[in-house]
Structure formats: C-alpha cells, structure tokens
Amino acid sequence: MTLCGQVGLSLGTFKLDINWNVSPNSVLVLFGPSGSGKTMTLRSIAGLVRPQTGHVEVNGHVVCDTATGVWVPPHQRNLGYLPQEYHLFPHLDVEANVGYGLRGTPATARRTRVAELLRTFQIEGLGKRSVRDLSGGQQQRVALARALASDPQALLLDEPFSSLDAELRRELRRELRAFLRAAHIPVVLVTHDREDALALGDVVQVIDRGRSLAQGDPLQVLGQPGQGRVARLVGVENLLPLRVERCYSADGTMVCVGRGPQPGLRLEVPLADCREGELVTVGLRASDIILAEEEPRHSSARNRLPGVVTRVETRPPGHEVFLDCGGATLCCRITGSSLTEMGIRPGQPLWAVFKASSCFLVQD
C-alpha cells in the first residue's frame, strides 16, 4: 500500500504547495514549525480540506484530482486519522469509541473486533470506562484502536504527543513506534518536535511556509542539515559565519577562521568543495561539544577552543552553557551532573572540544 500526491492551496498571503510519497509500511514525518502548513497537508490527504489544486492517491486509487474533478469525501477514503488531542467521543465509552467506525458490520463480528483491538492496545479492562477518566497514554491507545478498527489504507497522525508531558512522550514514542510497525500501512505523522521525528520517522520532510525544504533520512536531515533555513528550523544551536583559510586534502579537512580582521575562531571542519578565502557557514550541534577544565592535549579531537562561560540556561533534560571563544559564542549542551561536578558558573574559563566531523557546512 502506498500514499502519494500533491496539494496546492492559497489562503490570503499563505501559499501551500507540498507533495509526498510514502512507501508501504513506512513512516513519513512532516516536520515544521506551527503555521508551516503541515497539518493542512494532512487534512488534505484525509479529505477534510479541499485543495485548490492537487492529486491524492491512496494505494493506487485516486481520491482527489482537481484537474479531472475527482473528489472522494473523507468518509469514503478509509484512512485512519488521529487529530491533535485525539478527540475521543466524550458521550461514548471506550468500547463504543473503538467500535464507532464498525457500524456496518454485524454485532457479533463488531464485538469480536473491538475485543481484539482492546487486547492489541492493552486496554482490555477499560472497555466500559468513560473516556473522560483516561490518562493521556490511554487516550492515545484508544484513539489508535479507533482509527485502526476498520483496517484503514493508511494512518495520519497530527502531533500525537502534543498533549503529553515530556517524560510520557519519551515512553510513548517507543510504544507508538511498535504499533506503527505492526500496522503494516503507510503512515504520515506531523510534528514540530525533533525527537518525535528522529524516533518515529523512516523519512522526514521539512516544511516551512507551505513548502518542502528538505527530505530524507531523519538523522541526516535533522542532525546535520545542509541548508540554512532547515538548520534554523531544526534548531542547530551553533551556526558560525567563517572564512576558509586553508584546505588539507590529505587529511580531508579544511581550516576555517572568523570573518573579522582578527581571526577569533579557528576550526577544523570536513573538506568540502570550497576555494580558500571563500565565506562559509558552519553548523555544530550543542550536544556534540565536550567541555573540559584543562586543554585535553593528548586527544584525537581536532578542535580545542579556549573560552569563558558567559551564561548557563536550563533546558530540560540538561543545560546549555554559552562560551565566549575569542568573540564568537558557542552553545554547548551538558547534563545536570556535569554542571554540578564541574561547578560551572559564569566567568569560568573552559575548553570546548569537538571532532572535525561534528562540523558541517550549511548553505544559506
């Protein structure tokens, strides 16, 4: 089963133009900030939004084509859809919610199917419970069971963790991953959370202002994004404006320095197709930097920069330490225990240490 298509829509100044292609049994993550158009794309696939131009195909079957006027309404598309906050029917109990879409099937078959789903999602004991009395995790399971009850052709999830706290999110990500794998259907998942995208996606598509910016393997696209806009969207903490000073083709590295009259920063980064003197932007994730009290001389790390702590911010789980390295600020991510053990405070001199391969070039 596959899911592919394209939608175009303009609302005032906002223009949406997105295409997608999800292979069978894989999870496509639409990643982007709020207002980027990712939810509207999902709703267009479900048929809840009618695009001005577009073509939507579910398993080879055209459900929307504006050129030929094909339009299959949402209730005839057989797609599982989980909106934000799940929207369980508050006037029905858990069983009735799960069996809601099975109205056409005979009563006994419906009961069997509902019981089977409750077992799969480990909510057997909750059948007669009011959905108001469920925890966030239980609500998610009921919503999934409800969406999968009539064996949909694909599953569409909108911010599946938005109403849960950080700890529960981490726990449920693994669980959801297993459920999605077991469903054996194409899945489109919308999120603005990088961790969600990394944990759940087989492919990630970055969306901003109604357009696709990048697409590919989640680790690559979100870890070392090659484009400036993508890097900013996925929250690459350090984007350093530098100038290429020297290329070392034997080592496969090049040395880049600050653009000002005084060099300031001096980094060794992976060799790229650059001329000496060319201006580049180098990205570096805060979590790839190690902080040390003394210069770690006998280390393979190519970059060892002295600096002074300017401020410390708490960003659960962990802390961000800002280091002034010769005029440029580096953001470094460390755990709470490191912070207390090293007694890090503003004004303290520290060394920032990282591998050349942690640095990546970003195109603006």
Next chain:
Amino acid sequence: MANPLALTGTVAAVLYLGFIGLPLVALVARAVGADGFLDGVTSEMAAQALRLSAMTSAISLVVIILVGTPFAYVLARRRSRAYQVLDSLVELPIVLPPVVIGVALLMAFGRRGVLGPGLALAGISIPFTTTAVVLAQVIIAGPFYIRAAKLGFQAVQPDLEDVSQTLGVSPWGTFWRVTVPMAWPALVGGAGLALARALSEFGATIMFAGNFPGRTQTMPLAIMSAMEVNLASALALSILLLVISMVILGALAIVARVQGDKR
C-alpha cells in the same frame, strides 16, 4: 455573614422570591377557595382552550425544531459577516413586543398585506385562523430554541465531526451520532423553553388570529375572556396554565440533572 456582599445578596434573594411568590400564592389561595372553581376547570371553554393550546403549540414546536435545528447548526458553524448579521436578526422577536409582531404578521399575510392578494387568489386566508395562531407562536417562540440549539452546537468541537467522517460515517450520520447526542441537553432545554413560550403567547396571537373560541382562543386568550365574565373560571384557567408551566420546568430540571450526572 461577615461578608456584606453575601448579606446583601441574601436579602435581595428573599425580597425577590417573596415578590414572585406572593402573587402565585395569592392566585392559588383565591382559586381553591372560589365558588365554581371546579366548574371552571371542567368547563367546555377550558377544555376547548386547552385542546387548542396543546395542539397549536405542539405543531409550532415541531415546525420550530424541523426548521430551527439545521438553521441553528449553520449559525453555529459559519463565521462570515453575513451570518453574524443573521445571528442578531434571529433574536429580534425576543426583544420586540409581541403586539408589534402581530401587526407585522397582519401586514404580511392580512387581506391587504403583502402576500394577501396572492393568497386570496389561491383561495387561502390566514388571519383569524388556527394557522395564524401557529404562525404567531412559531415567530415568537422560535428564537428561544434556535438560540439554545446554536450554543449547544457551538460546544461540539468540529474536530469530533471530522474524526467521525474519517471513520467512515457520512456527514448526516455524523450529525445524528455525534453532534445531536452531544448537544442534546441544549436542544431539549431550548425545546422546553420554546414550548413554554408558545403556550403563553398572547399579544401576537390576539392581533393576528383574534379571539374565537375553538378556533383561535388559546389558554391565555381564554383567561382574558373569562376575566370579563367570571373571575372563578379565569382563576381556574390560570391554575391549569400554572400547573402545565411547572410540569415543563420540572422536566427541564430533570434533563439538566441527568446530563449533570453524565459529566
């Protein structure tokens, strides 16, 4: 009772309840003691008026629900300017004096009204008929139902209807299986209010339908007619209407309670 606001509130409540309660108690006391009370209750006039009131307000309620429900749903869902204007127009009959509405109905459907000549050609004459009673009740009581139903529908999140459709249920099916059950208390409350208002309709009815026993003389009109002849039968009719109103009020309270338990 240290809080002066609470004290003031309590005093106000006692005064207000006394003010409403005294006339009602006086009415009941006078009625029960009056000669010919039982004759009044069982009189042909009372039976006729009661029958006509029950029939016309039942028909009015059916018309209001059939037309008002889809209308209220659209009002609840549409956000455009035009619908906002429509929204306030719907409530106009609530603030207009019923007599004015009666006159307006005559100007529309009367013999010399806008539609009068056309209707006359078709052999139809509406004023001073039972149909006129129903029309007056619909226009006066309708807004009470539509307003309640609109608020009830607004409380149903559109996302729930979206989910229902993605689960294979048509828009109509969704309306019956999600929207109506969730808005049910508001719909029942609004219907009860509209029914009570239709039963007590007087001003527009007497203007547009007149006061003909057996044809347009509903309970409130019968009370007025009786008052001119014989106080005891007016009292008897008043008591009947009071009992009916209290039954409707009680039914509304029970519906509200049942809903409260479900939450």
